Structures are given as C-alpha cells and as structure tokens.
Amino acid sequence: MRPKWKAGADMNYKTAFISMLTAMLALLGTGCAPQTIEEPPAPVEHKQEEHDITLKIDGSTLIPDVTSSIHFDYMEGLTVRQALESQLIQLTSDGKGILSVGDVALDTTLEWGVKLNKQDLKPEDWNTKLKKGDVILVYVKTVSSEGDLTGQQAIILTVNHGVASGGERLQFVKRYEDNITVRDLLRMSGIVTFNLNNKQIIAVNGLQPGMHEMWVLKVNHKELKENGLEMRLKPHDNVQLELIRM
Structure with missing residues (x-):
C-alpha cells in the first residue's frame, strides 16, 4: 500500500524546493552577469599620402600625347625653376623660357606657359620657393594671348x-x-x-x-x-x- 502525503507536508516540500531553486538561479545569474568590456580604441585611419609636389603638362588638343602628370617629393628650398629642370623640360639658354617639353618644340606663334596653383608665373618668378602640396602646370598657349586652343588643329x-x-x-x-x-x-x-x-x-x-x-x-x-x-x-x-x- 503506497504511503499518502499530507497536504501540508506537500506544500512545505514544494515551497522549500522553489526557494532552493530560486537561490541557485540567483547565484548563477550573479556569476554569469554580463561584464562591461572595454572596446579597443578605433584604429586611426591613415590617409594615403599624396605626393608633395605635382607637375602637370597639358598639350591641349594640339599635342594630346604630351599631356601627363608627374609627382615628386618635396625638398626644402626647392624652387619652381629647379622643379622644371628636374623633369623632361628643357629651358632656353637664357633660362627665360621653355625650349621643349619631352621632345616637343612649338612654332613661333605658340609657347609653353607656367602656372603655380592656377596662377600665371612669369619666368622672373620661377625662383619662387615651393611648398608642400603645390601644383605646377606647364601648358601650351599662344604668344600674343591666352587664347583658347581647344579644338585647334x-x-x-x-x-x-x-x-x-x-x-x-x-x-x-x-x-x-x-x-x-x-x-x-x-x-x-x-x-x-x-x-x-x-x-x-x-x-x-x-x-x-x-x-x-x-x-x-x-x-x-x-x-x-x-x-x-x-x-x-x-x-x-x-x-x-x-x-x-x-
């Protein structure tokens, strides 16, 4: 004959069991509580280093094959004249003009102009010292003016x-x-x-x-x-x- 549990004893058992289970869950919850993790600092983005000095050559539609862009490193004290002479540019014997760019010379109605950061630079100013980020432009122009040569043949x-x-x-x-x-x-x-x-x-x-x-x-x-x-x-x-x- 199976023993019979009294109602009061059954309730006491259930209450004790629930209390014990609650305590265990609380203990486990304390041990497994999420910890505050310090995130590593975001990596510093390194921008791709640009060349310090840029020399652009624009042959317009007359001589598109000569159009190019040359980059080189900045050196303290570097002048526009030195930058021109260090590339494929040949100056006139008096140093007051450009005789040829690469192997290209121009007829007497045309000449090579020079700009520094979009501002025209006369030969007497070619000894201007360059700064990092400067852009030199050598371009084809008419002798008499800066007439637009686009479309010229x-x-x-x-x-x-x-x-x-x-x-x-x-x-x-x-x-x-x-x-x-x-x-x-x-x-x-x-x-x-x-x-x-x-x-x-x-x-x-x-x-x-x-x-x-x-x-x-x-x-x-x-x-x-x-x-x-x-x-x-x-x-x-x-x-x-x-x-x-x-």
Missing part, C-alpha cells in the same frame, strides 16, 4: 636622327594653316637647311648626312617622291625626317 614634324646619334628624336608642332606645304613646314621649323634652290635638304638641326647616309622624307609613314615637298598638308598630318644608312 596641328601638324607635326618628327625628326629621327636614327643610328647617327643613338636614335635621338624630336618633334616640332605647328598650328594648321590652309594650303601649307611640306616645304613650308620644314622651313618654318627653323631646323631644316635647304640648298640654294630649296629642293634638297642639306642638314637637319645642324646635322649633315655622312657619306653613306641620307635624309628620308615621309608623310604619315609614306615616303615622298622627288616632288613631295610641294604636297599640301592636312590637319594632324605628321611629316617625318629620318636619317638612314644607304
């Missing part, structure tokens, strides 16, 4: 001295004019010397062909015949003079 004379001088190359850029001929362009460049009847090239940039050498004249990579000097040029034509060995 050009013709180019490319001279390659070939094996005679290690493949030295230079370019002469002229704004396009109606009815200009190959001979006109060669004469306007100032670097081509003709014979007395202007039919034969004697020297280019002071260099005369050797005994087994000759100047070959081309337009857009096609060799010109004997009467090629009279050929009328079109915008963007490239006249080429190359010294070759026969």
Whole structure:
C-alpha cells in the first residue's frame, strides 16, 4: 500500500524546493552577469599620402600625347625653376623660357606657359620657393594671348636622327594653316637647311648626312617622291625626317 502525503507536508516540500531553486538561479545569474568590456580604441585611419609636389603638362588638343602628370617629393628650398629642370623640360639658354617639353618644340606663334596653383608665373618668378602640396602646370598657349586652343588643329614634324646619334628624336608642332606645304613646314621649323634652290635638304638641326647616309622624307609613314615637298598638308598630318644608312 503506497504511503499518502499530507497536504501540508506537500506544500512545505514544494515551497522549500522553489526557494532552493530560486537561490541557485540567483547565484548563477550573479556569476554569469554580463561584464562591461572595454572596446579597443578605433584604429586611426591613415590617409594615403599624396605626393608633395605635382607637375602637370597639358598639350591641349594640339599635342594630346604630351599631356601627363608627374609627382615628386618635396625638398626644402626647392624652387619652381629647379622643379622644371628636374623633369623632361628643357629651358632656353637664357633660362627665360621653355625650349621643349619631352621632345616637343612649338612654332613661333605658340609657347609653353607656367602656372603655380592656377596662377600665371612669369619666368622672373620661377625662383619662387615651393611648398608642400603645390601644383605646377606647364601648358601650351599662344604668344600674343591666352587664347583658347581647344579644338585647334596641328601638324607635326618628327625628326629621327636614327643610328647617327643613338636614335635621338624630336618633334616640332605647328598650328594648321590652309594650303601649307611640306616645304613650308620644314622651313618654318627653323631646323631644316635647304640648298640654294630649296629642293634638297642639306642638314637637319645642324646635322649633315655622312657619306653613306641620307635624309628620308615621309608623310604619315609614306615616303615622298622627288616632288613631295610641294604636297599640301592636312590637319594632324605628321611629316617625318629620318636619317638612314644607304
């Protein structure tokens, strides 16, 4: 015969059990309470270091191939003139202008201008000392004014001295004019010397062909015949003079 529990004893048992369970849960809750965790400091964002000095070259639509951007580190005392000379820029002998950028020279109606942080800088101010973040701009402009050259068309004379001088190359850029001929362009460049009847090239940039050498004249990579000097040029034509060995 199964023993019978009295109601009072059953209630006392349940009360004691609930009290004990409540105490255990409280103890566990104290041990497992979330602790305040100090978050590590947010990492400092390091911005990508920019180059200290920027030299931009803008060939406009006349000579887009020369357009580029050059970066180099700042040095205390560095001047605009020194920055220009340290790159692919050749100054005139008197240091008052730019003779060429890379291997590109301009006709007499054009010149290379210089700006420092968007402000025009005359040659007498090229000794200005640079600061970190300065931007130098070398750009093509007309001699008479800063007329907009956008959309202007050009013709180019490319001279390659070939094996005679290690493949030295230079370019002469002229704004396009109606009815200009190959001979006109060669004469306007100032670097081509003709014979007395202007039919034969004697020297280019002071260099005369050797005994087994000759100047070959081309337009857009096609060799010109004997009467090629009279050929009328079109915008963007490239006249080429190359010294070759026969």
